[in-house]
Amino acid sequence: MSFSSDVKTELSAVQNAACCETQFSRAMLLFGRSCSRVSLSFLTEHPDAARRYADAVAHFSGTTPEITESESGNCKIQIEDRLVTDAVLAELERNRNEKKQLSIGKIDRECCRHAFLRGAFLSAGTVTNPDVEYHLEFSCPSAHLARDLIDLLSLCGVDAKSTARGGATIVYLKKSDAIAELLTAMGATENAMLFMGAKIFKDVRNTVNRRVNFDKANIARSAAAAGRQLRAIKSLRANGRFDELPAELRELAALRLENPESPTSELVELLGGTLTVSGVNHRFERIIRAAEFTELPDKKKEEGKA
Ligand SMILES: [Zn+2]
Structure with missing residues (x-):
């Protein structure tokens, strides 16, 4: 198992506080593969992350979607049922920017910000094994969500940069301290310690x-x-x-x-x-x-x- 996968296993097992559930679910949906009234879709090699995405859909729509296997053997969730997508989007559209695009919006409590980052990472994040290099990234579905994410990270004391790659905007961290800080904030404390241990050893x-x-x-x-x-x-x-x-x-x-x-x-x-x-x-x-x-x-x- 990769380090990234270990982090996702740990994050998937974190139980949200009642106040955090909505922000966690919003993040999983916003940073999924597609998020519109036409379709909601999610693709991951991580079964636990797929289950959390299904729970996030259920949180807003009351319907738990089916997890299927994609041609490449990954876990896939594809929802085109308008009753479900309308219910989910109605929630997500509460936060829109001046151009009416879906946005992260203001998150008041620190625990809820951390829950949001946890959800975003489970949907769109990867982190490289610290023995190889220090690199954590979110593959964001749009440039404006990437900007929102950088602002949110900054609010949590984590500096991130962005770059474009293959139609996605990548928000990334390269500094070991920032990566360890974010892993801890998201709730991957065991892997944050392994990460720091690897860094000290190196x-x-x-x-x-x-x-x-x-x-x-x-x-x-x-x-x-x-x-x-x-x-x-x-x-x-x-x-x-x-x-x-x-x-x-x-x-x-x-x-x-x-x-x-x-x-x-x-x-x-x-x-x-x-x-x-x-x-x-x-x-x-x-x-x-x-x-x-x-x-x-x-x-x-x-x-x-x-
Ligand atoms: Zn909270």
Whole structure:
């Protein structure tokens, strides 16, 4: 079962308070597949959501519609009985905007707003598994209902955006906090906790990965630097120039030869803390320059001296 389906199972089981029943039912009908006096229809892969839609129709019309199976194996409700559609639409048309379109209208109580969002989600919502990405959306039947929904979400403290896709207006959330907030508000508290748990796990894993990558990069840098230092020291020895180095450089070079893999910070400790890391690095730079000079052809050396 998908995360979205688990959320719908949890939301379908929430019992509405008496004051919330009407708003929940309005939302299920408004955000269904079609909602007009010609037909009311609903299509879902979720049997519990289909039952709640049938209850919503019954809430306004007194008639419980039949749930059938669509060709694709989903649950389908199709109502063309004018007695039923007229009864439902008479209720829904109580809330219309200035253009006479069906609208969400004003919902006074917070519990009823949350019930409305629960109904809208059961009809038109999906949420992606948080292990994959943070995405919750409502596929709205019209642009003006999408605007109403964004306003309602905003009233509940949840910021949403909208976009057009395939004839529908999609209202979506991308922020994990907002998704968790909405799941909780709608009544999917168990799945909201699973969602937050998945997010925390992902955040911790990312932090650990960043840390490990950072450490790996540091080790690689430090190994590359030690390699350059060892090559310079060995080159000076091979050319018989090692003993010409000042005593402090010879001391450091000897320490590096004894500790070929130690990071500079360890060499600082072995030197008794008399130098800083950058002081040690500076001495290594002098050794490397001396080796480079030794390796130059004699002609270039003369030019260098001049
Ligand atoms: Zn209520």
